[in-house]
Amino acid sequence: MFLIESTHYSLERGSLAIIENRNPITVKEAISKIMKKVDKIQIEIIPLSEAAGRVLAEPVLAIHDVPPFNRSIYDGYAVRSVDTTGAASHSPIAFTVIDRIAAGDVSTALLGKNKAVRIMTGAELPKESDAVVMLEETVSSEDSFTIRKSFTQLENVSLKGEDAKKGDVIIEKGSHITPGVIAVLATFGYTHVKVAKRPVVGLLVTGSELLDVSTPLKPGKIRNSNGPMVTAQLKRLGVEPRWLGVLDDDIESCYLSVKQAAKDCDAVITTGGVSVGDFDYLPAVFERMGAEVLFNKVKMRPGSVTTVAHTDNGLLFGLSGNPSSSFVGFELFVRPALLAMIGSNKPYLPYNKAVLQEDLQANSFTQFIRAIYESSPTGVIVYPAGFNKSNSVTSIARGNSFIVLPGGTEGYKKGEIVDVLLLGLDEGGENWFIHE
Ligand SMILES: Nc1nc2c(c(=O)[nH]1)N[C@H]1C(S)=C(S)[C@@H](COP(=O)(O)OP(=O)(O)OC[C@H]3O[C@@H](n4cnc5c(N)ncnc54)[C@H](O)[C@@H]3O)O[C@H]1N2
Ligand code: MOO
């Protein structure tokens, strides 16, 4: 009755037509459809101090050898190894100290026979010396010392270029800038780094039942948890969302907001309103925008009604409204797409196998169960993080991973080895490893 009287009758009928034809595809197929539509984002040059967490848009090349000179790895004495030959406890050899250098100093002293330079860790080896005697291996006095063992050529010397050779590719383009990458960039004097720009991601949530976080509960209403949750998921990827607010389940306002967001943003995320309910307007909104719906049903639980569409301006992620469904939809679909947009070469969630700690029921669709993955003395184990339903919010909070159970009829037993996807880590995998 309501639908027929609505002024948007034809649109809603349109959405019904899409629903009737919902054709579930595998998660792998869904990801592949999305990844084909990903457009790479532009590049920008930023200061090194701001580069942590970004993705390299060019490889890091060794501008020079590392270390750039032969240096001592110990505090001790630089000597000519030939002068140490024959030293033993019964026949110590004495050396005269002719100079003393700290790291950063360069000694110009010329080492003659049984002469030594007192040298600190990291200092460049004086010309003609080719070994370092550790302080602990000497009996020292003011300007001399004795040794009781011989030293081989280059003993205790860190060789020029042993860590990196000039011209080597040290880090591939598309890598995440970790603290280690920052160290390498600093080593080579990269004051600025070429990275992909961060995508502008519009985020809005739909639902007339939704209250702001600060509002006391009212009959029939709940607080909007998806907005803050997806915001945090984006932030975990280093993306600051463009928050577009909580929308009522009203087709006109949903249409106007999503259309405008698609124009302004590189990608748009919505939550709620993608199922078949009378007030689930996102399918109709996508249709009215002329967006190409890539899929609207995935063989997965939760999040089976996740709907992803595409316009000339970018991807539209219609995550389903249930908190666990939104959360899983983001990690499986939005995350790799955004990482691929910024040129990451490892956009997929990190994968592992672990030993299941309790029996679990089968489902005809692949299940992504919010789970706790942890170390144990016998290896890694995994178990559900709590209430295992699409509408659970607590299991998202307790979990750090997904147990992935392929669809089927037979349940899973405690002790079985299962697939696990890990959450919250910067860098993931080059491939989607899950077989469905
Ligand atoms: N007849 C059918 N009904 C449903 C189907 C179906 O296939 N046939 N699918 C079910 C599945 S599976 C899911 S998941 C949900 C998806 O629903 P929608 O994406 O349309 O989302 P809503 O209807 O807007 O909300 C569902 C649920 O989630 C709560 N919600 C929504 N937004 C938020 C938010 N921002 N923060 C917290 N909670 C939120 C909302 O109150 C509802 O309880 O549809 C099933 N139905
Ligand atoms: O989309 Mo629903 O989350 O499968 O439960």
Ligand SMILES: [Mg+2]
């Ligand atoms: Mg609904």
